Amino acid sequence: MSPLNRRDLLRSAGCLLASGLHADLRILPGSSAYEWIRGARALIAEGFNPPFYLSFDYQPQKAVRIAQALHADALRYPAAAYYAFFPTRSGYPVHPELRGDPMRETVDLCRAAGLKNIAYVPLNHPFMDVASHDPRYLGWCKRFADGRPMITEHYGFARYYEGCLNSPLREVIRAMVQEVAANYPFDVIYFDGPYQGMQHAKDYCHCEYCKAAYQRKFGKPVPDQRKELPLEDEIQYYNWMANDVVIAFLAEIREMIRRTRDVPVLFNDTSLLSKREWRSHGIPVVDGFMFEAAETPEEKLFNLELGRSTGKVTWTYLSSHTEYNREHLKDDHVRGWFSYPVESEELLLDGATAIAAGAGMVYWGLSRFFYQREGPLSYESGRYVREVFDFERKNCDLLIRLESQPQAGILVGSQTIDWYQGRQFAGRAYPNYFHGAYLLLKSHSYEAQPFLDWQMSPERLARYPMIFAANAACLSDAQCSMLADYVRNGGKLLATHLTSIADEYGRVRSRFGLEQVFGASFLDAEPVEIPDLYLKLLSGEEIPQDPQIMRFRVTGGSVLAETIDRGHRTKLGPAVVQRKVGQGEVIYIGSGLEAVYEETRMEPLQTFFGSLFAPWLEAKRSYEVEFRPGLMPQFMASKDTLILHLLADTGDKVQHLRARQHFLPLTDVKVRIRIPAGRALRSATLLRAGRALSGVVRDGWFTAVVPRVWIHEAVRLDLG
Numbered sequence: 001m002s003p004l005n006r007r008d009l010l011r012s013a014g015c016l017l018a019s020g021l022h023a024d025l026r027i028l029p030g031s032s033a034y035e036w037i038r039g040a041r042a043l044i045a046e047g048f049n050p051p052f053y054l055s056f057d058y059q060p061q062k063a064v065r066i067a068q069a070l071h072a073d074a075l076r077y078p079a080a081a082y083y084a085f086f087p088t089r090s091g092y093p094v095h096p097e098l099r100g101d102p103m104r105e106t107v108d109l110c111r112a113a114g115l116k117n118i119a120y121v122p123l124n125h126p127f128m129d130v131a132s133h134d135p136r137y138l139g140w141c142k143r144f145a146d147g148r149p150m151i152t153e154h155y156g157f158a159r160y161y162e163g164c165l166n167s168p169l170r171e172v173i174r175a176m177v178q179e180v181a182a183n184y185p186f187d188v189i190y191f192d193g194p195y196q197g198m199q200h201a202k203d204y205c206h207c208e209y210c211k212a213a214y215q216r217k218f219g220k221p222v223p224d225q226r227k228e229l230p231l232e233d234e235i236q237y238y239n240w241m242a243n244d245v246v247i248a249f250l251a252e253i254r255e256m257i258r259r260t261r262d263v264p265v266l267f268n269d270t271s272l273l274s275k276r277e278w279r280s281h282g283i284p285v286v287d288g289f290m291f292e293a294a295e296t297p298e299e300k301l302f303n304l305e306l307g308r309s310t311g312k313v314t315w316t317y318l319s320s321h322t323e324y325n326r327e328h329l330k331d332d333h334v335r336g337w338f339s340y341p342v343e344s345e346e347l348l349l350d351g352a353t354a355i356a357a358g359a360g361m362v363y364w365g366l367s368r369f370f371y372q373r374e375g376p377l378s379y380e381s382g383r384y385v386r387e388v389f390d391f392e393r394k395n396c397d398l399l400i401r402l403e404s405q406p407q408a409g410i411l412v413g414s415q416t417i418d419w420y421q422g423r424q425f426a427g428r429a430y431p432n433y434f435h436g437a438y439l440l441l442k443s444h445s446y447e448a449q450p451f452l453d454w455q456m457s458p459e460r461l462a463r464y465p466m467i468f469a470a471n472a473a474c475l476s477d478a479q480c481s482m483l484a485d486y487v488r489n490g491g492k493l494l495a496t497h498l499t500s501i502a503d504e505y506g507r508v509r510s511r512f513g514l515e516q517v518f519g520a521s522f523l524d525a526e527p528v529e530i531p532d533l534y535l536k537l538l539s540g541e542e543i544p545q546d547p548q549i550m551r552f553r554v555t556g557g558s559v560l561a562e563t564i565d566r567g568h569r570t571k572l573g574p575a576v577v578q579r580k581v582g583q584g585e586v587i588y589i590g591s592g593l594e595a596v597y598e599e600t601r602m603e604p605l606q607t608f609f610g611s612l613f614a615p616w617l618e619a620k621r622s623y624e625v626e627f628r629p630g631l632m633p634q635f636m637a638s639k640d641t642l643i644l645h646l647l648a649d650t651g652d653k654v655q656h657l658r659a660r661q662h663f664l665p666l667t668d669v670k671v672r673i674r675i676p677a678g679r680a681l682r683s684a685t686l687l688r689a690g691r692a693l694s695g696v697v698r699d700g701w702f703t704a705v706v707p708r709v710w711i712h713e714a715v716r717l718d719l720g
């Protein structure tokens with residue numbers, strides 16, 4: 001039992017040390033790193049590009065000086081990338097220019113400087129250069145059914161064999177991790193992977209080891225993808241590779257570290273919502289995971305809140321190694337510059353989004369300043385990174401205690417991404433449904449939290465007064481039952497379009513899995529697409545309808561809107577149906593209106609959804625912010641403090657993602673925050689401006705006008 005209370009843990013985690021208090025407190029082994037990871041502000045030394053590769057120019061002292069100048073509190077060192085960057089005996093190829101042990105020097109210098117250390121270890125990230133003459137590589141690589149080795153590009157420098165985790169390479173990687181964990185005092189071990197290929201991640205491996213293992217387990221050969229495969233074969237291979245190979249490897253490595261030196265383990269799960277990405281299901285095995293970059297602040301906030309729903313720590317990049325737009329390049333693996341400070345004010349918004357979500361931050365990276373003549377603060381990028389880190393450092397004690405307060409859970413259909421194959425299904429745009437749901441709820445000041453379908457449980461559902469099932473096509477029988485019970489017990493369910501039309505592997509049902517709950521029976525499992533459709537509301541008003549609709553008949557409940565086909569002068573039947581089930585209530589919308597909102601931001605759709613949400617959520621809302629395009633609220637709370645973050649994505653980035661960006665302030669933003677019953681308001685402040693915010697308290701609500709939001713402001717209410 002630890003005699004430490006939470007405050008002591010925070011101190012030991014460095015939050016208070018950083019603010020100059022209690023400098024005599026030692027960082028304690030064990031629990032402190034587990035606490036620290038929640039508010040990390042680390043600098044990444046990336047091993048796949050200069051100053052580590054192709055040439056090895058890295059200098060430990062210079063790296064630590066740059067980390068200090070940026071006010072980072074940790075440095076991430078690449079134990080390996082295409083090469084190992086420490087003298088390993090594991091068999092992993094060592095960089096030919098490596099002299100001495102720069103990993104040891106880096107760790108020692110960091111500890112002397114009061115910085116934490118994170119080890120980056122790639123778990124089967126491609127590294128075997130096809131131009132190498134290393135004879136072992138052809139015994140370690142993934143192979144097609146015809147025996148050819150699988151080859152991938154990565155970063156624009158070379159081409160690499162993809163490694164197979166069933167080959168002897170598995171033991172080489174395991175030995176390397178063991179060396180890192182046993183011989184170097186890292187505070188955290190961070191894994192990239194486990195990978196099983198990169199460009200050919202979805203191609204089945206026919207190496208001798210996989211062939212033998214598959215035959216042993218299933219009594220048949222690895223399925224040959226050159227032929228059309230039965231779905232059952234795909235499901236079998238997928239589950240074998242996910243569970244028996246990839247996640248089993250991650251779990252084995254995690255337990256090995258626990259036995260060697262018990263430090264937190266995080267892994268890169270940027271592709272959490274990518275199709276059939278095995279390692280996503282490794283989340284339960286680790287202490288946390290990383291979403292690297294996102295294309296928009298909304299996407300980033302969504303991802304980080306999705307991360308929070310898993311109960312694990314989430315980290316995110318400040319910036320990205322792909323920050324350069326590179327549209328005109330023929331080969332977009334060639335990223336432009338890894339070693340130049342390319343960014344501008346967008347870094348501030350990136351940082352503010354991470355702060356609002358309560359995520360740990362890692363700046364990518366050291367290489368941007370390593371070759372520059374001047375120190376990092378001579379460049380916009382460096383100044384902005386330091387500003388973000390300073391805000392986190394100053395408020396760390398507060399920020400890491402906050403939890404989000406979702407009124408709605410958004411059911412994210414990762415099973416649909418993996419398996420659904422309907423004829424009218426545009427997989428590439430599928431995220432528009434759950435992102436649209438998120439935006440619609442946020443636009444009405446209802447806090448929303450996305451969560452993963454495969455993590456659904458009765459307890460998880462019970463956290464949310466309302467569930468938005470945004471076109472969650474693939475749901476198992478058990479998941480349908482959970483949702484039905486959730487409603488019967490008083491939950492509110494808004495479900496759209498194909499929700500529950502198929503089981504968890506995309507096998508289409510003859511009726512909705514939730515037919516009894518919806519009170520709707522589809523006429524055909526495939527939706528139809530027709531231009532110029534309208535929703536006719538009960539008021540008689542006609543608003544734009546999704547051009548792709550499900551035809552259905554109502555078996556219970558009342559119709560809130562029907563579909564009008566203006567071009568053909570016909571009615572296409574019910575579009576929205578509502579009914580009570582047990583103690584709860586359900587609305588089924590037979591189209592993807594939330595995706596249309598994501599794609600168009602049309603105001604009548606926002607208003608319509610507002611009219612659906614309000615009877616369910618209005619009475620219990622925590623806050624209200626007047627709607628301004630580009631303004632995104634995020635509400636967080638701890639026992640004694642409420643924080644309403646305001647993120648103002650009001651920049652000039654229009655056509656070219658990853659272009660440099662400048663932002664305009666929003667002025668006079670009206671906000672309301674509910675004071676919890678039985679509590680009194682002690683103080684109201686603006687966290688960025690660092691001054692009091694005057695407002696009025698009436699009927700349990702604090703009302704104020706925030707004079708200016710440039711990129712980020714946060715209203716802080718402390719309660720008595």
Ligand SMILES: [Zn+2]
Nearest residue numbers: 164205207210
């Ligand atoms: Zn293999």
